[in-house]
Amino acid sequence: MTTHPVHPGARSIRTTPEGLMWEPSERWVRGRKGDVTVVDSRHPVLVWEPHLPVPQYAFPHADVRTDLLRPAKNPPTGKHTGSQVFYDLDADGEVRENAAWRFPADDLAGHIAFEWFLRTDTGLDHWYEEDEEIFIHPRDPHKRVDALPSSRHVRVEIDGQVVADTRDPVLLFETSLPTRYYLPRADVRLDLFDATDHSTGCPYKGTAEYWSWRGEGDVPPNILWSYPEPLPAVAVVQGRLAFFNEVVDITLDGERLERPETPFSRMLRKR
Template sequence: MSLTMGIGPLAAANRNRLNADLSAAPAHLLYSHEAGKRVRGVVNGETVLDTERAVLLHETGLMPQWYVPRDDVRTDLLTPTDTSTHCPFKGDAAYWTLTVGDRTEVDAVWSYPDPLPAVPELAGLMAVYFDRLDAWLEEDEQVLGHPRDPFHRVDTRRSSRRVTVRVGGAVVAETDRAVALFETGLPVRWYLPREVFDVAGLSDSDTRTVCPYKGIATYQHLTVGGRRYEDLLWSYVPGLPEAQQVSGFVSVDDSSDDVQVEVSRA
């Protein structure tokens, strides 16, 4: 997120400024570095890759991607396929199907056997689609959603500012005990104590989303004036370490014109 998306310096539509002229830089940028962590991938109970030499590739508009030395991948579980794709920035990719027991993941693994001169470090490395494996671990902790970007951060701060939530013109919550969550490349999100909402208007949703930096979010609908606003509220219970201070607190989707989150001095 932080380098290649949002307000990051390598984002395609970056509106911020550096004290240098980047007009000659290509519109699509690549940046890679050693991950510096032990990375493992597991499928069907079997470890299919285990490395301390992973390379993390950042690419304009994309989430970061691990590339792993071929020697650290269980190539005995791989079968080459006829699939080939071309990337104008990295070269021609070859693919493999991953088979573990009765589980088959077609074209789950790829590599650039002869990468373009811009990315020579990809030679001899393989990559795996994150969602094709059952679990990924950095050291001994599971990673959710996609590889974590070391340049991405989440900060939470308790605030005495007055936060008011209006839905359909009605005030549905108000507090001076909110927590502000600042996340790289994203607007500030305000998390409110759950008890400031009228529980009579709340109903649970089956929706779940995953954030590599905050954890698994659960959602609730909110009914106001006879209208139900779907998946309006979400919370992280429990949250990952960076989001512990908002664990159990509730944030509001204010992307609709009917919903406003107003912040003022108490």
């Protein structure tokens, strides 16, 4: 096991031979399936898998309702960094397959991790850090999300057609992701897009609604989004519109930006 300093006064992130990174968390975390509390822990650990950009929680056995877990009938292969021990969850009148698992690392022996229902249609329905409900995945304590109003000049084009032009953007800086430009609706040609029923959730920003380009060309769907009711930390982006930099052309203060390659690039190509 090796350790990596995070910052003065912080606990260190530990790395296992399997490539997992983990560190203890001081947050009180609870997970529920329907009306049943399955996890109630004041000693969770955050775990980062090599192939995932976001962390997940694992919990001491004593903090888990292990009486609700059964050895998985159809355990998956090649999932969760070498894990071979999976559990089905039998709670609240329903069985959810492969809802929980154990990591193979000695460091994490005695801990159980759970899927998050909104990500995988299995696992637990509701999660809480202290008394605040959280969604999609745990918040990463080493990640920042800053939304800053700006007067920079942002122009967006699709296949050479200008679809947005503003000097009143909000720039959203999120660790490990490209800057996103949230634009006033009045400065976006929203008449060139169709609203869709697609939505996504983010533990830092809230729930987003989407629009697709109605023009021709090889443009993926759902490339434009907005947060109608963002979380308080990024309230300044409320109602504004943002594009995936990965598939549109953005010019910032007269300089054409390169399209970034991110995990979203692969996701957009698969649509």
